[in-house]
Amino acid sequence: MPDIDLSVLDLTTLIILTLVVNLLVSAYMALLARLQPQQTAFRHWALSCVIFVLASALAAGRLYQVPALLSVLLAHALLALPPVLIGTGLLRFIHGPQYRLPRTALILCAAGYLLLLSAGYTVLHSAAVLNAAAITAGCVWCIVLLQAVKKPLFVSRLLQLVLALHALTMLAEIYLYLNHWHSVLPPQASALMQLMLLSHLLLTTVAAVLLPLLFFISREQLLRQQADLDELTLLPNRRHFLRESSAYLMRNNSQAPVVVMMLDLDYFKAINDTHGHATGDAALKQVAGILMAELRKTDFIGRIGGEEFAIVMPDTTADDARAIGERLRHQVEQQARTVEGKAVNLTISIGATYSQSERVTDFQTLLKRADDALYEAKRSGRNNFIFHLAQ
Numbered sequence: 001m002p003d004i005d006l007s008v009l010d011l012t013t014l015i016i017l018t019l020v021v022n023l024l025v026s027a028y029m030a031l032l033a034r035l036q037p038q039q040t041a042f043r044h045w046a047l048s049c050v051i052f053v054l055a056s057a058l059a060a061g062r063l064y065q066v067p068a069l070l071s072v073l074l075a076h077a078l079l080a081l082p083p084v085l086i087g088t089g090l091l092r093f094i095h096g097p098q099y100r101l102p103r104t105a106l107i108l109c110a111a112g113y114l115l116l117l118s119a120g121y122t123v124l125h126s127a128a129v130l131n132a133a134a135i136t137a138g139c140v141w142c143i144v145l146l147q148a149v150k151k152p153l154f155v156s157r158l159l160q161l162v163l164a165l166h167a168l169t170m171l172a173e174i175y176l177y178l179n180h181w182h183s184v185l186p187p188q189a190s191a192l193m194q195l196m197l198l199s200h201l202l203l204t205t206v207a208a209v210l211l212p213l214l215f216f217i218s219r220e221q222l223l224r225q226q227a228d229l230d231e232l233t234l235l236p237n238r239r240h241f242l243r244e245s246s247a248y249l250m251r252n253n254s255q256a257p258v259v260v261m262m263l264d265l266d267y268f269k270a271i272n273d274t275h276g277h278a279t280g281d282a283a284l285k286q287v288a289g290i291l292m293a294e295l296r297k298t299d300f301i302g303r304i305g306g307e308e309f310a311i312v313m314p315d316t317t318a319d320d321a322r323a324i325g326e327r328l329r330h331q332v333e334q335q336a337r338t339v340e341g342k343a344v345n346l347t348i349s350i351g352a353t354y355s356q357s358e359r360v361t362d363f364q365t366l367l368k369r370a371d372d373a374l375y376e377a378k379r380s381g382r383n384n385f386i387f388h389l390a391q
C-alpha cells in the first residue's frame with residue numbers, strides 16, 4: 001500500500017483551514033437561523049462552530065506562553081461543547097423548537113467534566129485525554145439521537161457514519177496519549193493530529209451540508225403531508241383521496257374486486273344548530289375514529305365533503321361490502337348516541353357499489369354509483385345502507 005503523504009497539509013495549514021471552515025459554517029448556520037427563526041437548532045449548530053474556533057484559538061495560545069488556565073483548562077472545557085451543541089440542536093430538530101432540553105442532566109455532566117478537568121489539567125496529557133473522551137461521548141450521544149431520524153434515512157445514516165469516524169479518531173488519540181503518558185508525544189504523533197483535524201474538517205463540512213438538508217427535506221415532507229390531510233379528522237382530504245383512489249384503480253390490473261362506499265351524517269345541520277359547531281366537529285371526529293377502528297389498514301378512507309366520507313376497499317366482495325356497511329352503520333348508531341356528553345343520537349346513511357370482476361379504471365363512475373346509492377339511502381329514511389350493483 002502506498003504511503004499517504006500528508007506533508008503537503010502541515011499541521012499549521014490544517015489548523016488554519018479547520019478554523020476558516022468552521023467560521024464559514026457558523027456564518028452559514030447563523031444565516032439559516034435568521035431565515036428560519038422558528039428552528040432554533042440552527043442557532044445551536046452555529047454556536048458549536050464559533051465555540052470550536054474560540055477554543056482552538058485559546059489552545060493555540062500554548063505556543064505563545066499563554067497561561068495554562070486559559071490555554072489548557074478553558075480551551076479544553078470549551079472544546080467539549082461543540083458535540084453537545086450539535087446534540088441539543090438535534091433534540092430541538094427532532095422534538096420541535098419548543099422542546100425543553102434536559103438541563104439538569106447537561107449541567108451535571110458539565111459539572112463532572114469541569115471538576116475532573118480542573119483537578120488534573122496540570123498533569124501532562126490528562127486534559128487532552130479527558131477532552132477526547134468527552135468528545136467521543138458527545139459523538140456517540142449524537143449517533144443515538146440520530147437513530148430517531150428515519151426520514152430521509154440516508155442523510156441521518158451518513159451523519160452517523162461521519163460522527164462514528166470522528167469518535168474513532170478521538171479514541172485513537174486517547175490510545176496515543178495513554179501510551180506516552182509520562183513523556184511528550186513522539187514526532188510521528190503529528191500524523192495522528194493531522195488525521196484528527198482532517199476528521200474534524202470532514203465532520204464540520206458534512207454536518208454543514210447535511211443538517212440543513214435534513215431540516216429542509218423533513219419540512220417539505222411535513223408540508224406535503226399536511227396538504228393531503230383534512231385538518232379536523234386527519235383523514236386524507238378530498239383532493240388527496242380522489243387522486244390516490246383514481247391512481248389505485250388505474251394500477252388495479254389484477255381485476256381484484258373493489259368496493260367504493262360513500263357515507264353521510266344524517267341531519268347534521270340540526271346537530272350544529274342545536275349543540276353548536278364545536279359539538280358538530282367532535283361528532284365528525286368521532287365518526288372518523290369509528291371508521292378507522294372498524295376498517296382494515298388497506299381500506300382507503302377520505303373526508304370528501306363537510307359531513308361526507310368515502311372509502312375504497314380493495315379485494316372486497318359484494319357480500320363483504322354488505323356486511324361491512326351494515327356494521328359501520330350499526331357502530332355509529334351505537335357509539336355516537338352521545339358526543340361530548342350531549343345526546344345527539346347521530347346516525348349515518350351509506351351508499352356503496354362494486355367494481356365486479358371487470359377492470360374498472362374510471363373511479364368517477366364508481367363514485368357516482370356510490371353517490372346514487374347514498375341518495376337512495378337518504379330518501380328511504382336515513383340510517384340506512386344501500387348497495388348498487390353495476391348495470
Ligand SMILES: Nc1nc2c(ncn2[C@@H]2O[C@H](COP(=O)(O)OP(=O)(O)OP(=O)(O)O)[C@@H](O)[C@H]2O)c(=O)[nH]1
Nearest residue numbers: 264265266267268269270272277278280281306307
Ligand atoms: N361542525 C361542522 N359542520 C360542518 C362541517 N362541514 C359542514 N358542516 C355542516 O354540515 C351541515 C350539512 O347540512 P345538510 O347538507 O343540510 O345535511 P344534513 O343536515 O346532514 O341533512 P341530510 O344529509 O339530508 O341528512 C351544514 O350545516 C354544514 O354547515 C364541519 O367541518 N364542521
